Amino acid sequence: AQKITQTQPGMFVQEKEAVTLDCTYDTSDPSYGLFWYKQPSSGEMIFLIYQGSYDQQNATEGRYSLNFQKARKSANLVISASQLGDSAMYFCAMRGHYGQNFVFGPGTRLSVLP
Amino acid sequence: DADVTQTPRNRITKTGKRIMLECSQTKGHDRMYWYRQDPGLGLRLIYYSFDVKDINKGEISDGYSVSRQAQAKFSLSLESAIPNQTALYFCATSVSNYNEQFFGPGTRLTVL
Numbered sequence: 001a002q003k004i005t006q007t008q009p010g011m012f013v014q015e016k017e018a019v020t021l022d023c024t025y026d027t028s029d030p031s032y033g034l035f036w037y038k039q040p041s042s043g044e045m046i047f048l049i050y051q052g053s054y055d056q057q058n059a060t061e062g063r064y065s066l067n068f069q070k071a072r073k074s075a076n077l078v079i080s081a082s083q084l085g086d087s088a089m090y091f092c093a094m095r096g097h098y099g100q101n102f103v104f105g106p107g108t109r110l111s112v113l114p
Numbered sequence: 115d116a117d118v119t120q121t122p123r124n125r126i127t128k129t130g131k132r133i134m135l136e137c138s139q140t141k142g143h144d145r146m147y148w149y150r151q152d153p154g155l156g157l158r159l160i161y162y163s164f165d166v167k168d169i170n171k172g173e174i175s176d177g178y179s180v181s182r183q184a185q186a187k188f189s190l191s192l193e194s195a196i197p198n199q200t201a202l203y204f205c206a207t208s209v210s211n212y213n214e215q216f217f218g219p220g221t222r223l224t225v226l
Contacts, residue, residue, distance in 0.1 A: 004156075035214055045157075045204060045217035052212070091156055095211065101172055102147070102215060104156035 002027045004092050004105035011110050013082045020067070021077045021108045023092030031097050034075040036066065039089040039107070048090075051075055079110075087112045117141045118218040120205050126224045127195050135190045135221050137205030145208045146188040147215060148172075148180060150201040157204065163188055195225040 003026040013019040025034065036048040051059045051066045059066040067076040075094075079086055092105040118139045127133050137146065144165050149157040159172030161180040169180060177199060181189045192199055202222050206215040 009154075033212060037217075043202065043220050045206075045220075047214040047216070050214055093157075098211065101159045101162055102157075104149075104158070106154055106156045 002029070002032075002094055002096055002103045004094055004103055006092055006105035006108050008108045009106075011108055012113055013079075013110065014113050015084060016081055018078060018080045019082055019110065021079070021090050021092075021110065023075045023077065023105060025073050025075060025092075025094050027073075027094065027096060029097035033095045034066070034068070035093045035095075035102070036064070036075075036077045037091045037093060037104075038086075039091065040085075041088070045091075049077070082112045084112050084114060086110060118205060118207055118216055120203075120218040120221050122221060123219065124222045126226065128226050129196055131195050131225075133192045133195055133223070135203055135205075135223070137188045137190070137218055139186050139205075139207045139216075139218075141207055141209070141216060142185075143207035143209050143216075144185065145210070145215075146182065147206040147208075148178075148188065148190045149204045149206065150174070150199075151204060151220075152201050160190065192223075192225075195223075197225045199223065200225045 005024045032053045034051045038046045049061045049064045051068045063080045065078045089107045091107045121136045147162045148160040163182045179191045205218040208215045
């Protein structure tokens with residue numbers, strides 16, 4: 001069975017600083033994909049970034065980057081130059097080899113301080 | 115217009131009532147999903163469908179049923195609602211197994 005662990009229920013970061021949100025996963029699938037989503041207080045789920053298990057380079061999307069360490073089964077999200085609008089819940093998720101479903105972690109609430 | 119829409123956005127109902135949540139998408143995706151979100155638990159998959167003739171149970175399907183009326187429409191039913199089904203429900207779509215899912219705005223359901 002697949003499992004996602006996010007050990008930080010809440011995080012604080014000063015505006016303009018970088019922050020890392022932790023995500024570890026467990027799977028026996030030979031290939032898989034890892035995703036990060038943002039959920040602001042308005043409730044919608046916003047896709048941020050994707051990393052495939054066979055991708056050689058860490059994914060980047062603007063201020064978001066994914067620090068993928070396959071041997072350690074971790075896929076941490078790094079947000080550079082935090083903005084007040086980054087305050088939200090962040091969910092790490094994975095899909096297995098056959099893509100039959102997504103498994104989500106419990107989320108990390110990020111608060112950006114002015 | 116939003117690519118994935120859900121109706122209703124909010125619903126309050128009573129224990130034992132039948133309720134249907136509807137999802138429509140204009141993205142042309144074959145894959146559609148229903149999730150529920152509870153505080154501290156993230157999102158959990160209820161049902162998913164890879165095409166009109168393909169319906170599959172997810173992690174927490176007990177007490178729920180679904181109908182895929184067309185490629186663009188995927189409905190979730192609670193046959194006899196109970197209070198612990200109070201949650202935020204999301205519909206999502208994806209184009210393939212290897213792409214992200216696109217989420218609707220959510221339906222906040224309260225069962226009294």
